[in-house]
Amino acid sequence: MNTNDALIHVVDDDASVRHACRYMLETVGLDCRDWPDGRVFLEQADLYAAGVVLLDMRMPHWDGRAVQAHLGRLGSPLSIIILTGHADVPMVTDAFRGGAVDFLEKPVLLETLLPAIERALARSEQACRLRRLQGLYHALSPRERAVIQGVRTGMTNREIADAQGVSVRYVEVQRAQAMEKLGAAHMADLIRILTEIGDA
Amino acid sequence: MALGLALYLAGIPAGWAVPAGPAAAWRVGILAPRGPEKALQAWGDWRDWLETRFPGERFDLVPLMPDEALRRGALDHLDFLLANPLQFGALDPGRSVRWLATLRPSGRRDLRFLEQIGSAIWVRETGPASLAQLRGMRIGAVDPQALGGYLLGVELLDRAGLEPGQDYVPVFSGFPAERPLLQLLAGHVDAAIVPLCQYEALREAGRLGDVALRLLRPEGEQAGPDAGAPACAASTRTLPGWSLAALDTVPDALATALGRALLETPPSADLPRWSLPVSAADVEQRLRRIDYVSGRRDFWAQVRRLLAHYWPWLAGLAAFAAWLLGNSLWLARVARQQRLRLRRAHEQLHTYEQALARADRVASLEEMAAGIAHEVKQPLSAILQYAEAMAYRLKAETPDSALLPVVQRIRDEVLRCDCAIANLRGWAKPGPSAPVGERRALGALVDQVIGMVRLQADRLGVRIESSVPAALAARLVSSAFELVLVNVLNNAVQSGAGLVTVRACPSPDGAHIEIVDDGPGFEEAHLRFPFVPFRTTRQDGLGLGLLIAQRIMLSLRGQIRLDRRADGGPGALVVLDVPLESAGSD
Numbered sequence: 045m046n047t048n049d050a051l052i053h054v055v056d057d058d059a060s061v062r063h064a065c066r067y068m069l070e071t072v073g074l075d076c077r078d079w080p081d082g083r084v085f086l087e088q089a090d091l092y093a094a095g096v097v098l099l100d101m102r103m104p105h106w107d108g109r110a111v112q113a114h115l116g117r118l119g120s121p122l123s124i125i126i127l128t129g130h131a132d133v134p135m136v137t138d139a140f141r142g143g144a145v146d147f148l149e150k151p152v153l154l155e156t157l158l159p160a161i162e163r164a165l166a167r168s169e170q171a172c173r174l175r176r177l178q179g180l181y182h183a184l185s186p187r188e189r190a191v192i193q194g195v196r197t198g199m200t201n202r203e204i205a206d207a208q209g210v211s212v213r214y215v216e217v218q219r220a221q222a223m224e225k226l227g228a229a230h231m232a233d234l235i236r237i238l239t240e241i242g243d244a
Numbered sequence: 245m246a247l248g249l250a251l252y253l254a255g256i257p258a259g260w261a262v263p264a265g266p267a268a269a270w271r272v273g274i275l276a277p278r279g280p281e282k283a284l285q286a287w288g289d290w291r292d293w294l295e296t297r298f299p300g301e302r303f304d305l306v307p308l309m310p311d312e313a314l315r316r317g318a319l320d321h322l323d324f325l326l327a328n329p330l331q332f333g334a335l336d337p338g339r340s341v342r343w344l345a346t347l348r349p350s351g352r353r354d355l356r357f358l359e360q361i362g363s364a365i366w367v368r369e370t371g372p373a374s375l376a377q378l379r380g381m382r383i384g385a386v387d388p389q390a391l392g393g394y395l396l397g398v399e400l401l402d403r404a405g406l407e408p409g410q411d412y413v414p415v416f417s418g419f420p421a422e423r424p425l426l427q428l429l430a431g432h433v434d435a436a437i438v439p440l441c442q443y444e445a446l447r448e449a450g451r452l453g454d455v456a457l458r459l460l461r462p463e464g465e466q467a468g469p470d471a472g473a474p475a476c477a478a479s480t481r482t483l484p485g486w487s488l489a490a491l492d493t494v495p496d497a498l499a500t501a502l503g504r505a506l507l508e509t510p511p512s513a514d515l516p517r518w519s520l521p522v523s524a525a526d527v528e529q530r531l532r533r534i535d536y537v538s539g540r541r542d543f544w545a546q547v548r549r550l551l552a553h554y555w556p557w558l559a560g561l562a563a564f565a566a567w568l569l570g571n572s573l574w575l576a577r578v579a580r581q582q583r584l585r586l587r588r589a590h591e592q593l594h595t596y597e598q599a600l601a602r603a604d605r606v607a608s609l610e611e612m613a614a615g616i617a618h619e620v621k622q623p624l625s626a627i628l629q630y631a632e633a634m635a636y637r638l639k640a641e642t643p644d645s646a647l648l649p650v651v652q653r654i655r656d657e658v659l660r661c662d663c664a665i666a667n668l669r670g671w672a673k674p675g676p677s678a679p680v681g682e683r684r685a686l687g688a689l690v691d692q693v694i695g696m697v698r699l700q701a702d703r704l705g706v707r708i709e710s711s712v713p714a715a716l717a718a719r720l721v722s723s724a725f726e727l728v729l730v731n732v733l734n735n736a737v738q739s740g741a742g743l744v745t746v747r748a749c750p751s752p753d754g755a756h757i758e759i760v761d762d763g764p765g766f767e768e769a770h771l772r773f774p775f776v777p778f779r780t781t782r783q784d785g786l787g788l789g790l791l792i793a794q795r796i797m798l799s800l801r802g803q804i805r806l807d808r809r810a811d812g813g814p815g816a817l818v819v820l821d822v823p824l825e826s827a828g829s830d
Binding site: 061063064065067068071130153154 | 617618621625628629630633637658659662
């Protein structure tokens with residue numbers, strides 16, 4: 045599995061469960077870190093990198109629900125897979141409403157867990173990318189943003205220049221700068237990026 | 245004899261002569277049913293003979309009409325009595341009596357009425373042909389106390405099944421005894437009961453004219469010769485005739501002399517003939533029967549009289565009895581209702597008690613089951629993940645390793661464990677959702693479970709046998725049902741039984757499984773509250789096994805029942821009923 049720098053965070057208060065899980069995931073080639081409880085994880089882990097949190101629900105101090113809520117508040121791109129000994133309906137609905145990717149009951153088979161992790165990773169990477177693009181977009185000057193918004197709605201450079209009362213050349217310069225900052229190689233790329241950001 | 249009497253008379257003349265005196269006569273009472281004249285006429289000769297035979301003695305004949313004789317005091321002044329010995333009881337002289345001699349047939353027409361006693365029942369030629377046909381008719385008779393003129397006839401009718409007053413109406417015409425026949429001739433009655441020879445006497449006197457009468461007799465019974473062949477037509481058997489009795493005023497010597505004299509051959513053929521006094525035993529027996537027949541009527545008459553006299557009291561008494569009866573019935577009803585109410589209340593209390601006991605402990609059980617589930621799931625989770633990692637590595641590095649299936653088995657066992665816990669959670673928290681089961685042969689399932697407890701059973705020396713029809717299959721959550729079987733079998737094995745038998749048979753809506761052991765069996769309290777948590781007889785027991793079993797059975801829509809062995813021996817019986825299409829099939 046191509047995981048790049050993606051990390052799997054195993055958060056469980058039970059040391060042997062933590063170890064077993066990490067051992068299993070490392071066996072299949074995933075990069076793992078384990079955390080004994082929710083607070084330590086939130087304090088020490090890189091919450092803005094791509095990754096998956098395997099989160100136990102029943103823990104002392106910060107339980108799974110609190111950790112999930114905190115990550116949501118932070119806007120972390122980490123994907124959450126809830127792993128619990130016993131699930132009931134309210135717990136499951138809460139988890140998905142809080143943005144969990146999956147909800148699995150312990151003990152969980154590798155064949156069940158791996159696809160879930162893959163899905164979660166893909167989503168996390170996507171979230172990471174989006175987060176980066178959003179950062180780049182917000183770093184644009186107001187002029188640059190205005191120009192590319194015009195481009196997005198399908199206006200020509202002339203129309204944008206006319207609309208904003210500037211020269212066509214000025215529009216062309218702003219547009220090139222914005223594309224460079226956003227990392228868009230060409231026009232179609234820019235439109236795709238803008239759509240992603242707009243959807244988010 | 246005459247000498248003896250003379251000696252006696254000479255010796256103590258005053259002993260018996262004084263009260264009467266030489267001039268005083270012995271008074272001989274003679275019953276005269278045919279009238280005093282006829283009596284004096286018939287017995288005059290005999291009186292003369294007596295005075296001749298006993299010179300110096302005088303005998304006066306005192307004819308007595310029978311009804312007259314019955315009056316109290318009628319016999320007070322008599323010294324002798326010539327009468328029917330059977331009627332003598334009714335006459336009741338109140339004095340001691342010595343019977344001297346009994347008349348026997350002499351051929352004299354005027355004595356024939358006395359020489360034999362019996363009844364003749366006469367009807368007109370055109371009248372009833374048998375005694376039984378007299379039912380409902382008027383029957384003439386002489387007198388209620390007359391022997392030949394009524395009582396013997398009544399006895400006869402009684403034997404024919406007729407009762408006086410009920411089945412026929414007796415009409416008494418009184419003495420002389422021929423009157424009933426005259427009544428019959430006149431058409432006032434349908435039949436006549438008369439003493440013997442009355443008919444013949446009337447016929448001879450020409451008083452019957454040319455009217456033809458017929459004698460009724462019991463069929464198939466001959467008028468037997470009790471006292472010789474009857475001189476006249478008789479319906480009944482004839483009884484010995486009249487007897488002469490000496491009353492207590494007659495000295496023994498005279499009585500004895502007289503008795504002897506009577507037995508001598510009379511000098512004249514016209515004189516009555518005598519025999520030794522006849523024993524009255526047979527006759528008395530008949531008389532008693534007659535008394536019974538007529539006494540029965542008397543009894544009812546008595547009852548009617550008492551009723552008429554005391555009816556207000558009797559009515560009051562009856563009303564009181566009715567009130568008592570009604571009162572007690574009402575009380576009984578009230579008591580019954582009260583009892584039913586009490587029983588209902590008791591049953592409700594019992595149910596409530598059971599429910600309370602369950603609710604009390606089930607609540608803590610649910611909490612506990614959740615805790616257990618979590619605690620067990622953690623290590624299970626770790627085991628599974630190590631096993632998964634191991635399997636992955638083996639597959640990658642040495643795909644044909646012999647260890648791979650073993651690891652696979654570890655994985656499967658963990659999953660089974662997990663399944664059991666899930667089911668445990670499922671029923672510990674009662675909910676509508678029942679897990680869907682797979683269809684399995686019951687026999688294989690039972691064998692598998694027996695395999696699980698075999699180790700322990702072998703250690704304790706317990707034999708487990710099973711007989712399950714091969715065709716029997718059920719759609720069950722098998723892990724759940726296994727748990728039930730394991731629980732029940734464990735109980736049996738650990739109870740101290742030597743042999744545990746699992747039997748199964750099809751039942752109308754599923755399978756019926758019985759687990760029987762020969763251990764100590766269930767206690768009474770256990771049978772009354774079978775499924776109560778935390779009650780155990782074992783040191784290390786949790787007391788949850790049966791409760792768990794029951795919850796699972798309910799979730800499978802089956803039933804579990806605890807009982808004693810059906811054959812009465814010691815040991816426990818657990819009955820499991822599972823529907824063949826179990827949970828989730830609908």
